[in-house]
Amino acid sequence: MDKILNSEKSGSFPRFGKRRGKYELETSSFRLENKHKEHDDDKVTGSDETLLEHVLKQGQVDQFIESLASAQDKSLSPEIPDLAELFLKVINSRITTYESREGLAKFGHNHEEDSSFFKAVTRLSKIVHYLGEFTHDSTTTGWFHRAKSVLHRAMSLLETEFQTLLGISKRSFNAKVMDSKTPKSPQPSVFNSNHHETKTEFLNFPPESIAIMKQVATVMIFAGHETECCIAYTAARLNALDAELSKQGYENINTEDFQRMEWASQEGEIDHWNRIVKYLTTNLFPAERKLCDSIFEHASTAQKLFCDVATSVTIKLLAFPNTLLMIKQYSIEKLFKFLDIYETLCGLISGIGNELSAKDLIQETSSMQRRIGEAAVSMFCELENSIKSDNGRIPVANGAVHPLTRYTMNYLKYACEYKDMLERVFRQHNEKEGSTKHEPKHATMNNGESTKTSHFATQMMLVMDLLDANIDTKSNLYRDLSLRYIFLMNNGRYMLQKVKSSNDIYEVTGDDWLRKQSAELRQYHKNYQRETWGKVLQCMSHEGLQVNGKVSKSTLKERFKSFNAMFEEIRKTQSTWIVSDEQLKSELRVSISAVVIPAYRSFLARFGSHLNKGKQQEKYIKYQPEDIEVVIDELFEGTAASIGRRRLMHLSQ
Structure with a gap:
């Protein structure tokens, strides 16, 4: 406070010990009444605002403050100038005026009036502060207590006004x-x-x-x-x-x-x-x-x-x-x-x-x-x-996408929308645990530079690896190897498509995972082709059909009978299998047609004529290439009845 007070020095003040003469205002506009009634604080004539401004402009109050601040010997009781008494009276009178005003807010009616009052209270607080450091005689003690009382009254007014103004808000x-x-x-x-x-x-x-x-x-x-x-x-x-x-x-x-x-x-x-x-x-x-x-x-x-x-x-x-x-x-x-x-x-x-x-x-x-x-x-x-803990022993019907796969991938896709938050929580968790169990691994980016995978990415890839392993285990529940590969393709394709369809999850998995997953799907596809259609293609092999340069009709008949039986079994079973991804379903059908139909057409064209026309051909040649195509186009629909199937069933009877 001394630093602030010392910045307001304004001239000098007579030394302590010299009694000043009675101060008289040099203007006829103001007159202090009842000069000897020092305790009658509220009886001040004239305008409080004008009188207070006049008192402050005289400089006597500031000189008094400066003298108190600069005094070296605090054991001598300072002299209180006459103007200081007027100063107290005017402030006290101003407080009474504010308190008597109607309405909540007491300030804000006159800016100049408020400004002079705030200046006066600030100076009064300086006086009380410095005067409190002195030893007082009886006269000084009385004035000091009155000054503290007026200051306390001013503070109460300001505190009440402060609370009032804080409670007033009009615009919305x-x-x-x-x-x-x-x-x-x-x-x-x-x-x-x-x-x-x-x-x-x-x-x-x-x-x-x-x-x-x-x-x-x-x-x-x-x-x-x-x-x-x-x-x-x-x-x-x-x-x-x-x-x-x-x-x-x-x-x-x-x-x-x-x-x-x-x-x-x-x-x-x-x-x-x-x-x-x-x-x-x-x-x-x-x-x-x-x-x-x-x-x-x-x-x-x-x-x-x-x-x-x-x-x-x-x-x-x-x-x-x-x-x-x-x-x-x-x-x-x-x-x-x-x-x-x-x-x-x-x-x-x-x-x-x-x-x-x-x-x-x-x-x-x-x-x-x-x-x-x-x-x-x-x-x-x-x-x-x-x-x-998902160790169910009942395989999903018809090789469809497992509910665990759907749930986990949709969960991860949604989780990736929160990847920034999850990265923070996993980083904080790993820092707290000080564990290296899930430390980020190094991954090679497209530009060839090595960088660290995020904590969340590492955690998410761990979940996907666990899901892969679980699906692989569940595939062993299928006794039919062909259906096992359909199941693996369905679930692997579902995972792949979820990653491709979400930028958020793709940013976490990256291209390496996509390439690995795609390679696995191609291998499942090849395995399915070999397991399902390899034996069918063997029926149409030219080897072993000719004996001594002639076609063996009995062997040819067995080949057609085997083909018909195998194809009918495939039609019967695999039309009920489910491939929910339309693109995968189309890829499977196209690849089957590309292998089976040309081979059957070639076999039929070369050896069909060796069977006698009429009932013999009708008995052994039950399918034309176009019929084969119809059957293939209706595989993996998950249902056993359709117009094409009913027509083929009629043909096979």
């Missing part, structure tokens, strides 16, 4: 509560979540009100009443924030009630909590910070007050995720809601900033964020456990 604006990543559940919410768009009067103070509050705060803090000023501000702003959050539908949730809710209802509460906290982060906190900076001159004070308010509100809001963590039922379906909370807490920490005053708040919020992240890690790892 539209505020839209932000949506979270996941949609709001239709279940009713205890948050009363019907406030997607609302009118609010939060933090819309007129500029003149801000200016007055700044002056009031400056004077109170200068006078040593920073604690009272800060308490008044914090209380008013917390009430305003509580009211605003209530308008947005926020209510505290009883832990027991929340735990009794179904997960679908809890999802709704999580969604609305996310929206409210994001609204707080993106709207209320920035506005609150701006208000602090506008009212308080010193950045340190403004930062501390903002952090105090933000801490109180945030601790209250953190009770909700804490309640969620107490349930400790970390099923994998809850992962994405927990990641929404994690993302919201990231935004909250960013919105708070990095001021030293916010250290405790950031630590508390970060701690909650880490706990939510650990829960998310547990949920994702539960996916690994669910794959490992």
